[in-house]
Amino acid sequence: MSEEDAPAPVTILLVEDDEVIRMSVTLALERYGYRVLSAGDGLTGLELFREGRHDLLLLDVMLPGLDGIGLCRRIRETSMDPVLMMSARGDALDVVSGLEAGADDYVVKPVDTAVLVARIRSLLRRAVYTPAAPPAADRGRPERSGADGRALLVFGDLTVDTAGLVVSLAGRPVALAPTELRLLLEFAAHPGTVLDRQTLLRNVWDYGWDGDSRVVDLCVQRLRRKIGADRVETVRGFGYKLRR
Template sequence: MADTHVLFVEDDDVIREATQLSLERNGFTVTAAADGLDGLAAFRSRHPDIALLDVMLPGLDGVSLCRRIREESLVPVIMVSARADSIDVVLGLEAGADDYVTKPFDSTVLVARIRAVLRRFDHAATASAGQDGGGGAAGPGTLRFGDLEIDTEGMEVRRDGAPVLLTPTEMRLLLEFSAAPGTVLSRDRLLERVWDYDWGGDTRVVDVHVQRLRGKIGQRRIETVRGFGYKLRG
């Protein structure tokens, strides 16, 4: 990923400089900004491949910055928080972030998270057709579940014929559900299959993304099975 361009927005000079050096040593190109407004300007002018945003930023906080980015782009976003506080985590994810890390973080963990998010982005863009969802094919590579239509070749989703805009992570989550409609998928399985976590992860990431997906494809389309996980209704 030598050509991968990371936007890193962090107001702490020591953390920003140390993290930038670490990312550059791992082959990333890094644009750094010290506040939210400069970060937004850098995002618009530099068009990074992924954005790494601290939650607590002067000028424009990280959650608001994430919302502004998401209004303009589906580029992957990782939030960085000094606290593992539920409010910080959930607000960042609800704003459209794909993942989060908490400070202090090990550089190898951060690099692994960045690469995992980028893999999801790439896989969503190049996912092959042929998933047998059993939902009644409407055409080659197309699955239908009620008013929901998923084109697995074109990576497009329509609801009642209208296009539904999903982030790459939301698309991968929906594809995972559509590959096994009616089957309960645990949060741990979804973390492994969608977020590429082969280690333990925070299941709140799954819960918030499911809520975001429900808001786009219909609240009743994904059912909660208490104590077990979620399933897609056929």
């Protein structure tokens, strides 16, 4: 393969005000083959975001000028690119605020390189998700065919095109971040079935361990705001299920 045919490296926009951390994270990610663009404050990070295409954004919570929470909200106004937040202490308020603002996941500083790269890889896999074809014998889901013959999952006025990765509500498209889409697809694959948080962490967030369930709860809340609060039911003490 020639250099011209080689795939472009994954580009990460890193916004971190601590110069030492910014440089060390940049060098660590570059060793794994990532291309890193960096900024030391939120407003500069927003300018870089608007100037080019990025595969993933890595944002510190505490930033001068425009903090990471505000920056994430501004990004979500126009983009569903994967967003990974960094919190200094894993403070509950920081974590919740970041996830509510639209972040897909978070890591705690000081960041272990292996953990950071694993989270980045997981987020990138979610962003290029390709669903497997459902088994021919699976008749447990409400299906109908679209105009092009593709199978659609239908839940009232909510329609999920699992092949085209398109979600519509009352005929209008719904913009979902990668993690929100994966979460909905997981629910849609098992309508009426209660899925516990550990299962969702493994299947949606791709965690090889039982991580912080707050990421599940906050993402469910965001999904409810977009597809309807009564679509995803909470089964106290067990988890969540999509209403048939």
